[in-house]
Amino acid sequence: MESAAVGRNDDEGRRDKVSAPLAVAADNGLLPTDLLREILLRLPADALCRLRLVCRPWRWFTSDPGFANAHATRHLLITGLDRSRRAVHTLDMSSGNILRRILVPRQGFDLTTAQPDLVCVSPDHGPSFLLNSVTGVVATMPKNVGCAVESPSILGLVPATGEYKVLRFHLESMNRSMVQYCHVVTLGVNRRWRAGSRPPMIIEWRRSGHRVVMGGVAYFLLGTCLLNSASIGPDSIASFDLATEEWRPTMAGPLSSSGSSKLLYHKHRHEFRLAKLNGCLVTVHHYQDCLMNLWFLVDADKGIWAKKHSIQCEPGFCKHACDPPHPLSVLNDERIVFRVLGGVLRAYDPSTSMWADLASLGGYSAIGIHEGSLLCSSVQPINPDP
Secondary structure, three states: OOOOOOOOEOHHHOOOOOOHHHHHHHOOOOOOHHHHHHHHHOOOHHHHHHHOOOOHHHHHHHHOHHHHHHHHHHOOEEEEEEOOOOEEEEEEOOOOOEEEEEEOOOOEEEEEEEEOOEEEEEEOOOOOEEEEOOOOOEEEOOOOOOOOOOOOOEEEEEOOOOEEEEEEEEEEEEOOEEEEEEEEEEOOOOOOOEEOOOOOOOEOOOOHHHEEEEOOEEEEEEOOOOOOOOOOOOOOEEEEEOOOOEEOOOEOOHHHHHOOOOOOHHHHHHHEEEEEEOOEEEEEEEEOOOEEEEEEEEEOOOOEEEEEEEEEOOHHHOOOOOOOOEEEEEOOOOOEEEEEOOOEEEEEEOOOOEEEEEEEOOOOOEEEEEOOOOOOOOEOOOOOOO
């Protein structure tokens, strides 16, 4: 990589409260520390970055990992890929204001924001690149030698070791059938892609709604190459263990596992998406007249799903089956943030079944939740390989 913006996750060192030395330093005698902290937590990240210049104690206070973590839970940030300007933006969801712009080497069409502070961007051509949204450092991924077409890259973290890994897939025609290959690279160890185990079935990796990375596992919906499969459910999920770099047994989705109704892959395959909410794998099922069910995986070992939300979507946002409303995050007040047609962000309140507009992000080719904080980076830099 040209430069390094990746490293081990330091979330274990984050605390919800500011440490005692920083609290004493931040108390200038005018305001009690607890009151000062509560006031600063209410301000957006861009304002806090400016307030750091007021004095050294305030800089220490707002740079503390515990304070940054508490601030991130109150102020949801969005990462947007501005394709026309070759830039990645970090935005405040409540206002839509751009807090940070980072230029990227080439135009991109897809991104992965599964890890705090790190974003993996896949361009229209050439190798992908990583960027640290706090430091602004950009690192180009190594070229996958032997792969004629550069496919989108998927970033993941192995919690047990703190290693970051990137996956790539490509399809080849062999003996009149399609064969899918997987390649893996570990960041900070070497710059060479290595062949991973082949997926047990063709998986769909190109679209963000068809994949989720969480807890050291990458989950994928099965691909559209299985049009005539009678034994595979349209909500079936393949999973890749980032630690062992092996594929787990294919998991039945919520409807396939219940056996309540027969689902045909070629007929129902477009009804399902994958999401991550509150640290849980979620299957999103769109069906009938703008109805949407959110199924949460409550026991991965036993394959048990629970339907926690049944949502009536507004007709204007369900016109296109290829781009249905997609859940992004859950706010502190339990409202669910959705990306709807045209890049609009809307919040759904399960207690009232009401929708509310949040922001319009129509100028971005891809958006995702920023899981870190702009106040301090949770990623320690790694020196580039010689």
